[in-house]
Amino acid sequence: MTILGIETSCDETAAAVVRDGTAVLGNAVASQVTLHAGYGGVVPELAAREHLRSIRPVVEAALSESGVVLSDLDAVAVTNAPGLVPALLVGCAYAKGLGWALQRPVLGVNHFLAHLYGSFYGHMEILADTGSFPILALVVSGGHTALVLVESDGRARLVGTTLDDAAGEAYDKAAKVLDLGYPGGPLIDRLAAQGDPRAYAFPRGLMGTTGKAVSAENRFCFSFSGVKTALLYAARDRQLTPGDLADLAASFQQAVVDVLVSKTLRAAEAFGAPTICACGGVACNRQLRRDLTAAAAAASRRLVLAEPRYCTDNAAMVAGLAYHTLRRGAVEPGGFQVAARLGEDLGRVPFAPGLV
Numbered sequence: 001m002t003i004l005g006i007e008t009s010c011d012e013t014a015a016a017v018v019r020d021g022t023a024v025l026g027n028a029v030a031s032q033v034t035l036h037a038g039y040g041g042v043v044p045e046l047a048a049r050e051h052l053r054s055i056r057p058v059v060e061a062a063l064s065e066s067g068v069v070l071s072d073l074d075a076v077a078v079t080n081a082p083g084l085v086p087a088l089l090v091g092c093a094y095a096k097g098l099g100w101a102l103q104r105p106v107l108g109v110n111h112f113l114a115h116l117y118g119s120f121y122g123h124m125e126i127l128a129d130t131g132s133f134p135i136l137a138l139v140v141s142g143g144h145t146a147l148v149l150v151e152s153d154g155r156a157r158l159v160g161t162t163l164d165d166a167a168g169e170a171y172d173k174a175a176k177v178l179d180l181g182y183p184g185g186p187l188i189d190r191l192a193a194q195g196d197p198r199a200y201a202f203p204r205g206l207m208g209t210t211g212k213a214v215s216a217e218n219r220f221c222f223s224f225s226g227v228k229t230a231l232l233y234a235a236r237d238r239q240l241t242p243g244d245l246a247d248l249a250a251s252f253q254q255a256v257v258d259v260l261v262s263k264t265l266r267a268a269e270a271f272g273a274p275t276i277c278a279c280g281g282v283a284c285n286r287q288l289r290r291d292l293t294a295a296a297a298a299a300s301r302r303l304v305l306a307e308p309r310y311c312t313d314n315a316a317m318v319a320g321l322a323y324h325t326l327r328r329g330a331v332e333p334g335g336f337q338v339a340a341r342l343g344e345d346l347g348r349v350p351f352a353p354g355l356v
């Protein structure tokens with residue numbers, strides 16, 4: 001089955017052609033980073049307008065790379081939630097129009113679960129094995145920071161989320177404080193490599209390290225507002241040398257990564273998950289990849305790190321996940337709506353080996 005995936009939930013216009021949920025034949029992404037850089041964040045209406053401009057060339061690029069023509073497609077899949085509503089609407093309207101013209105089914109795909117699925121490109125055999133479950137996924141991007149538990153029968157639920165900023169958003173705001181540019185994640189990642197992560201003792205949110213006990217419901221939740229404010233106080237009203245900047249970046253990064261790694265490992269232990277995966281834009285972070293690798297090895301858990309091109313927003317993850325829904329014949333006949341947010345119960349993932 002050959003599926004065209006479309007992704008426009010945030011500031012990347014992406015299209016991909018994927019065969020049978022595993023073979024990525026074409027994968028095109030147009031980033032809007034420069035458009036939003038001046039604002040220090042994504043402006044929804046500008047994003048929507050840019051998606052409208054880019055969507056057709058991006059779909060054409062994915063088709064041409066794959067050597068597939070429109071009439072070869074079995075279905076069209078598109079991210080319909082969560083995301084920026086004006087941006088989602090562009091991809092969904094395009095996908096519905098294309099599906100109607102081709103007389104093919106159009107599937108709405110959950111962006112969150114698509115990120116999770118995308119981690120396994122190159123390791124799909126893990127998803128076919130019930131022994132890999134439950135899987136504990138760390139989804140970290142500009143829009144989300146969440147821990148998701150997926151059982152072998154497909155049940156997926158959010159076991160932890162952020163109470164304030166997403167990790168990527170915290171990186172982006174930290175870069176703004178340090179006047180580094182946008183998006184902040186890759187810039188801090190690079191700068192931190194030259195700094196001392198112990199130079200500043202920044203707070204680790206919701207870890208109980210400040211003497212304040214963490215409530216049971218927040219055990220696997222995140223908060224990055226404290227570290228962001230601490231960085232602001234440490235950086236303001238002084239002349240920062242390049243060395244100071246690198247130390248601030250390294251210390252900020254270590255504080256964020258320590259929390260992500262430690263909560264992920266604790267949750268994997270609490271829920272008895274033999275497999276951990278990490279995905280979303282922040283999963284490109286080199287320190288996070290290094291520290292998660294070491295922590296998972298020490299805890300004897302299998303770690304699957306999404307390849308960097310499948311960490312940031314892409315449509316291969318969308319087309320891949322949709323394949324499993326289509327294979328089960330679970331396409332909603334009434335179509336689908338867009339939604340900005342998701343509830344705690346993520347339903348059932350269609351790729352689970354024990355799903356009947």
Ligand code: KG4
Pocket residue numbers: 010140141142143144167168169171172183184185186189280281282283284285286311312313
């Ligand atoms: O998944 P993504 O492309 O879009 C969303 O769904 O948000 O993630 C973008 C986020 C941005 O906040 C960006 O700063 C962050 O991922 N990011 C990184 C790195 N690369 C991208 N954060 C830390 N280190 C990186 N290397």
Ligand code: ZN
Pocket residue numbers: 111115141280281312313
């Ligand atoms: Zn994303």
